[in-house]
Each structure stands twice: as structure tokens, then as C-alpha cells.
Amino acid sequence: MSQSNRLRIAIQKSGRLSSESIALLKAIGIKLQIRDRLLIAHSTNQPIDLLRVRDDDIPGLIMDGVVDLGFIGENELEEKMLERRASKKAHEFKTLRRLDFGGCRLSIAVPTEFKYDSVASLNGKKVATTYPYLLERFFAEKGISAKAVMLTGSVEVAPRAGVADAICDLVSTGATLEANGLREEDEVFVSKAVLIQKSEDLSPDKQALITRLLPRIDGVLQAKE
Ligand code: ATP
Ligand code: ZN
Numbered sequence: 001m002s003q004s005n006r007l008r009i010a011i012q013k014s015g016r017l018s019s020e021s022i023a024l025l026k027a028i029g030i031k032l033q034i035r036d037r038l039l040i041a042h043s044t045n046q047p048i049d050l051l052r053v054r055d056d057d058i059p060g061l062i063m064d065g066v067v068d069l070g071f072i073g074e075n076e077l078e079e080k081m082l083e084r085r086a087s088k089k090a091h092e093f094k095t096l097r098r099l100d101f102g103g104c105r106l107s108i109a110v111p112t113e114f115k116y117d118s119v120a121s122l123n124g125k126k127v128a129t130t131y132p133y134l135l136e137r138f139f140a141e142k143g144i145s146a147k148a149v150m151l152t153g154s155v156e157v158a159p160r161a162g163v164a165d166a167i168c169d170l171v172s173t174g175a176t177l178e179a180n181g182l183r184e185e186d187e188v189f190v191s192k193a194v195l196i197q198k199s200e201d202l203s204p205d206k207q208a209l210i211t212r213l214l215p216r217i218d219g220v221l222q223a224k225e
Helices: 018-027 055-063 074-086 132-142 175-179 204-224
Strands: 007-012 040-042 048-053 069-073 094-098 104-111 126-129 147-150 166-171 182-191 193-197
Touching (some): 007 018, 007 204, 018 204, 055 074, 074 132, 074 193, 094 204, 126 132, 132 182, 166 175, 175 182
Parallel strands (some): 007 069, 126 166
Antiparallel strands (some): 040 048, 069 193, 104 166
16 A cells, blocks of 8 residues: 555544534644545645544544544543453554543433432443443442443433443533433543544654644644633
């Protein structure tokens, strides 16, 4: 495979991180023409290509060294890192900056009728989640023996469907939990979007470009403080 000399940046194609990732790239002077259906977008004024993918794929693309930089939520990044470490796959990356968007928390929530005194109330219970590695690490730290049940979607209906006793899901306002008769109880992980880089060395040109871009990102972040 030919190694492009253009810096490759992975961003979420469409979702909660997309518009702010693009806005940040534009704010630091990278001109982009994004056409909705296309996987790749080229910058017109910098040697930069964007790869627009599902956010779930971004940690693996970085850890396999397929892209140079990526914008990703720490929740997804840490989960994939734990999963890949457990299956002995490459799981290295560098965090360049913690960003000011994508804020959310991974929390345990229970049906309103569930009597929850502390996380120990989950002993022997099943907890539905999209983040089994983060949840199991939390249980291990707290000495809880509960089972994480993996669901990639509709986590919040699992208790009503009789699939689990509780859930562990991403929350920002809590409105979705309330709408599903659930009450937030414990925080498992607090997350923001981060800019990450693959761990292998980049060509001097690419690294020099990143070194020029980072102070601009800092400037944008400071201006918004
Ligand atoms: P994709 O189709 O790319 O897989 P998705 O449905 O997995 O999309 P989104 O819902 O767009 O992902 O969320 C992407 C990321 O946004 C989350 O992993 C998290 O880091 C962040 N985020 C911020 N607030 C929330 C929230 N309230 N609920 C879910 N994710 C949030
Ligand atoms: Zn996703």
C-alpha cells in the first residue's frame, strides 16, 4: 500500500462529534469541502485528508496505524483500548489534546422501583451496556460481582424487556433515562472528546504539520474559555 504523504485524520461521519470536530479543523485554518456521502474529504489548502467513519472504528484505525490523527470520545477510546489489550492486539496511541466538546458520563441507572443503596446493590445482577470493558473494570475496582450484558443499541429498554436488572449507558442531560423510567445512580466514567495520534513515528513533514497545528488548537480552546 502506498504511504500517502498527506496527513490522515479520522472523524465521526455523522453523530454527536462530527460538527464540532469539523468546526475545530476549520477554526485552525484548514479548508475542507465535505460532501455528505463521501468517505474521504480533501483539504484544499493543506496536505490533509479526512476519513469519515463510525466513531467505533476510530480507535482501531489509530491503534493499527492506518490513520495519523483521530477525534474520538474518551469512552469509546478507553473501551476499545481495554478490548484490544485483552485480545492482545495493538492498543497504543498518544493523546494530543483533551477538547471542549463531546462531554458526557457513563453512568449506572436502575428502574425507579429498584432499591439501590450503593453499587453493592448490583451484586448478582445483570447490567446491560455497550461498554462491557469499562463496566467490568469498575465492578472489579469496587469488588462487585455483577454481569455486564453487551447490547449495541436500545440499552435503556433492557430492564423493561427483562434482559437486565440495570443499565450502564452514556448520559448528558438524563432526559432519556427519565423517559424510560430509570434513575441515575453511579458514575462509571467521565468523558470528553480527545484528539489522538497513532503511536508510531510519522514522517518529519507530517510531524512538522502537527507541530504547527497544535498551538492553533490551543488558541481556539483558550478563546472559548
Ligand atoms: P456512530 O454511527 O458513529 O457509531 P454513535 O451512535 O455510536 O455513532 P453518537 O451518539 O453520535 O455515536 O455519540 C458519539 C459520542 O459522543 C459518544 O461516544 C460520546 O463520546 C459522545 N456523547 C456526548 N454526549 C452524549 C450523549 N448524551 N449520549 C451519547 N453520546 C454522547
Ligand atoms: Zn458508534
